[in-house]
Amino acid sequence: MRTTEDWSRLGGVLIAALAVATALAVLGPRLLGRAAGPEVEIISALKATEREGLSLSLPGIPTPLTAREHRFARITVRVEPGGERAEALATLDFTGTLGAIEVSSLGVERVPFVLKDGDWVPEGLEAPRLAAAVLALERRRRALEAGDREALALLAAPAREDGGGAVEVGGPELEQLLALKERRYGVSGWRLRLERDEAVVTELWRLEGTLPSRPVDQRGERRLILIRSGEEFLFSPALM
Structure with a gap:
């Protein structure tokens, strides 16, 4: 028959075992990643965003680009000489929103990583x-x-060296x-379809306003590059 002291000792052992299990659950993936090298740790960091969610802040835009669902695949990692920086190349399948705008994208992504305090973290945004x-x-x-022509001009690609474009x-x-x-x-x-050096976009738009002779309410779909x-x-080659 167990005494009170025996039960107390057993309870202490169970508490210690639970603490070890919790620590392994939290730290295990990180420890395994470090043991396997930066490639596994960086791939794990990108895949973790699929569970934790992805929200991308855009400069000057108060509303973030927020994923409803996304998936990184075909991930390869290139570690730079010195072992302090790396780059992850991947495909990204994304659906989400920017405010009320529905955004979907499929294509290539290039994510710089840096080694910080012993952990590999994205240098900027994950996408x-x-x-x-x-x-x-x-x-x-x-x-x-x-109606800002100057702002539009800043978004237009410059002419190529041969004079075109x-x-x-x-x-x-x-x-x-x-x-x-x-x-x-x-x-x-x-x-969006993101290629290596370009993005092909289908835009669903609506233009509203008034002319001196009539109101205007037009809808359409256009292709942008x-x-x-x-x-x-x-x-x-065009803004419209």
Whole structure:
């Protein structure tokens, strides 16, 4: 028959075992990742966002780009000489929202990582290319609604060295939009295909406003192409 002291000792052993199990559950993946090298730790960090959620802050935009569902796949890791920096190459299947705008994207992603306090962490956002493309799209939408030609010009790709490729900030469709009073350029959805150096986008838009002769309420779907310029995306061959 067990005494009170025996039961107390057994209870202490059970508590200690539970503490060890909890520690392993929390620290185990990290310890395994470190033992296997940076590749496993970086892949684990990206896959963890699928459980924890993904919210991307865009400069100058108060509402984050928030995932409803996303999946990283085909992840490969390149560690730079010195072992302090690395880059993860992956495909990303994303569905989510930017405010009221539905955003879906499929394509390649390139995520820089740095070693910080013994852990591999993203240097910036977990999906920098998607964030950069959506930021360009939202800046364009706001510039169209505001009728801001200067802001639109900053989003246009420059001419190539051979003299081609320049985007004209004008044209009949843009001039008609700028002529509207009480203008509102709304977007209900962006569907993106992210390639290595460009993004192909289908935009679902609605333009509202008034002309001297009549009110305007138009809806449509248009195809846009963005090309990568450094860490940002610019529009080519047209803004509309």
